[in-house]
Amino acid sequence: MKTLKTIESADESIKIVLIGLDNSGKTSILSCLKGIKRISAFNSPMPTKGLDVQQFESLHSKYAIWDLGGQQAYLDDYFNDFNKYVKGANKIIYVIDIQNVKRYEIALEYLEKVINSIDKKSNIDFSVFLHKFDPDLVFDRDLNEKVINNFIANIKETIPPEFIYSLYKTTIYAIFEKSTAL
Numbered sequence: 001m002k003t004l005k006t007i008e009s010a011d012e013s014i015k016i017v018l019i020g021l022d023n024s025g026k027t028s029i030l031s032c033l034k035g036i037k038r039i040s041a042f043n044s045p046m047p048t049k050g051l052d053v054q055q056f057e058s059l060h061s062k063y064a065i066w067d068l069g070g071q072q073a074y075l076d077d078y079f080n081d082f083n084k085y086v087k088g089a090n091k092i093i094y095v096i097d098i099q100n101v102k103r104y105e106i107a108l109e110y111l112e113k114v115i116n117s118i119d120k121k122s123n124i125d126f127s128v129f130l131h132k133f134d135p136d137l138v139f140d141r142d143l144n145e146k147v148i149n150n151f152i153a154n155i156k157e158t159i160p161p162e163f164i165y166s167l168y169k170t171t172i173y174a175i176f177e178k179s180t181a182l
């Protein structure tokens, strides 16, 4: 159990990097992590312009969330000095909009670029969030279990076998829903 002393002496923030295509839900996830409950914060958040760092305290821990805007204009810039963004990070979360089947392919390509840019020796905690996995998700011809399972298989094929990661289904439409997809 952590004592107050250990919490106080641990003055370094927990750094989490959110990365992925535009509109995948990174800033919304950040708002959830911050405990924001105002529905207006989720209605139509503005696209994040490049890097946005948010610092806050929750459950006696300090957090620094690095939200990397996913609009096309910024996507490649991050790789000019990727280490600048991930240096000292405790966790990287790659966010994919599971509802946007048309962009699965490009989300996979960008995931591959991100993983290739990570220093494998750093053993960084890496998660892929299959986001917008809402409780009332309606399956149809384009989006169904088969399509999703096939996509998950493609993710597993894209990520080198020796690279350790976790894969989660996530949504902002639940107080705390995070179920493993592996």
Ligand SMILES: Nc1nc2c(ncn2[C@@H]2O[C@H](COP(=O)(O)OP(=O)(O)OP(=O)(O)O)[C@@H](O)[C@H]2O)c(=O)[nH]1
Binding pocket: 020, 021, 022, 023, 024, 025, 026, 027, 028, 029, 042, 043, 044, 045, 046, 047, 048, 049, 068, 069, 070, 071, 131, 132, 133, 134, 170, 171, 172, 173
């Ligand atoms: N259905 C559904 N919509 C979501 C969820 N999370 C976010 N959204 C919506 O997805 C849209 C984009 O969310 P953002 O959080 O702005 O996406 P982003 O990844 O930060 O986008 P960029 O800043 O452009 O990179 C918004 O309209 C959100 O309300 C979710 O879990 N389910």
Ligand SMILES: [Mg+2]
Binding pocket: 026, 027, 028, 046, 047, 048, 067, 069, 070
């Ligand atoms: Mg954003």
